[in-house]
Amino acid sequence: MRIMISIIFLIFAVVSCTSSPKGKSKFFDGVEYLFIQNSDSLVVYAIVQNTVSVKDKSLSVQNISAEFNGKKDTAKVKVTEEMIPIFEGSYQISDKEKTCIAVYRTAFKEKNTDEITVKFLGETNYGSIKKELPKKTMNFMNIADNNLFLRLIPMIEETAPTKLNFKMLVIRNAPFQGAYMPSSEDFRVIIHNKNDQKWNSAEGKMFMQVVGEVPPQVAGDYIVLEMEYQNNPKFNISGQNKMEFILPAMPTPTKVTFDYWTK
Numbered sequence: 001m002r003i004m005i006s007i008i009f010l011i012f013a014v015v016s017c018t019s020s021p022k023g024k025s026k027f028f029d030g031v032e033y034l035f036i037q038n039s040d041s042l043v044v045y046a047i048v049q050n051t052v053s054v055k056d057k058s059l060s061v062q063n064i065s066a067e068f069n070g071k072k073d074t075a076k077v078k079v080t081e082e083m084i085p086i087f088e089g090s091y092q093i094s095d096k097e098k099t100c101i102a103v104y105r106t107a108f109k110e111k112n113t114d115e116i117t118v119k120f121l122g123e124t125n126y127g128s129i130k131k132e133l134p135k136k137t138m139n140f141m142n143i144a145d146n147n148l149f150l151r152l153i154p155m156i157e158e159t160a161p162t163k164l165n166f167k168m169l170v171i172r173n174a175p176f177q178g179a180y181m182p183s184s185e186d187f188r189v190i191i192h193n194k195n196d197q198k199w200n201s202a203e204g205k206m207f208m209q210v211v212g213e214v215p216p217q218v219a220g221d222y223i224v225l226e227m228e229y230q231n232n233p234k235f236n237i238s239g240q241n242k243m244e245f246i247l248p249a250m251p252t253p254t255k256v257t258f259d260y261w262t263k
Contacts, residue, residue, distance in 0.1 A: 028127035033120065034151070036173060036220040037137045041107040042068075043220030044118060045171065046083055047153065048102040050126060051093070057125060058090045059100030064122035064129060066106050070113035077113050081106040083122075087169040087224060091156040093259040094240065101153060103169060107220065140174060149176040150214075152256040154245045164229040168245045168256070172216045179214045179249045183207035186215070187225040188253075190244040191237055199235045201227060202248075214249045238263055 034045040044066050050059050064083040071077065083104035090100040122129035143149060151171040159165045166189050185207040191199040216223045225247075231237070239261065246255040 026127040028124050028129055029131075030126075031120070031129055031131065033118075033131070033133055034171070034173070035118070035133075035135050035137050036171075038219040041109045041220070042116070042135065043105070043107045044083070046104040046120060046122075046129075048104070048122075048124065048129070049100065051097055051099050054092060054096060054098050058098070059102060060125040061085070061088075061102045061104070062123040064104045064120060066108075067119040067121070068108045068110065068116065069119065070110065070116040072110070072113045077110055079108060079110060081108065086222060087153065087155070087167075089155045089157060089167075092261040094261050099258075101155065103153060105222070138173060143174045144176075147252055147254065149174050149179070150247065150254045152245060152247065152254060154243065154256050154258055156243075156260055158262070159228075162231040164231070164262075166227040166229060166245065168225045168247075169222060170216065170225060170247060171222045172219050174219050175217070176214070178251070181212040181214055181248070182250045183209050183248075185248055187227050188244075188246040188248045189227055189229070190246065191235075192242040192244075193235065193237050194239045194241065195236065197235060199232070199237075201229075214247070 030048060030050040032047040032049070034047070036043040036045070046064050046066075048059065048061055052059070066081050066083055068079040068081070069077065083106045086103050086105050088102040090098050092098045116135035117132055118135065119132040120129055138148065149172070151173055153169040155167040155169070157165040157167065168187060185202060189201040241260045241262075242257065243260045244255050244257050246253050
């Protein structure tokens with residue numbers, strides 16, 4: 001009888017440990033890392049993203065550090081920087097799921113350094129971040145062939161029952177002298193609702209016809225574009241919608257397309 005009780009207690013203890021928060025020592029792998037080299041520094045981004053049930057907690061990142069390791073001549077180089085949060089939030093993509101995003105950035109100014117690796121360490125409420133990667137910047141020909149000069153990351157904030165705030169993080173992957181802004185319009189949004197109707201933020205508006213550079217201009221830099229949307233009773237966006245966030249540059253606009261759901 002004592003043996004049976006001991007076995008039951010042992011099983012209970014094992015189950016309790018694996019189901020307790022302390023037993024959840026897992027790693028979170030929903031992170032994309034960008035290495036962008038410019039004339040001044042190596043810029044590093046960590047794009048933390050996950051899709052969860054609307055009933056689950058949103059992604060929360062406590063901190064991320066980046067440890068730079070390399071060799072300069074015969075000496076070892078090691079520098080650690082805390083990455084700075086520059087963009088975060090969450091929005092629903094269906095009636096059951098939401099996307100959570102947090103973007104972190106830092107830069108290393110060590111020059112003439114070889115054999116570079118960067119180690120990332122961080123904590124989220126969905127597990128620890130632990131990753132070591134060699135420096136690998138994107139091939140310029142691949143950037144040019146696929147028009148990847150800019151990286152766009154969207155966000156929608158419901159600021160009031162009848163108002164939305166559209167936000168778009170724009171990261172410069174590489175310079176491109178052939179692109180330009182043809183007018184004062186810097187951010188365009190197109191919404192396709194469930195009734196196959198379309199709303200275009202540029203329709204009915206007059207923009208100054210001035211030629212300008214595409215922001216941000218320096219590789220590794222970023223900018224956040226914003227637009228407030230007042231719900232229009234003539235255009236219903238309740239339910240499932242398809243969103244287009246566009247940087248209206250010429251000769252080729254850059255855009256990101258994604259799903260958005262709202263009551």
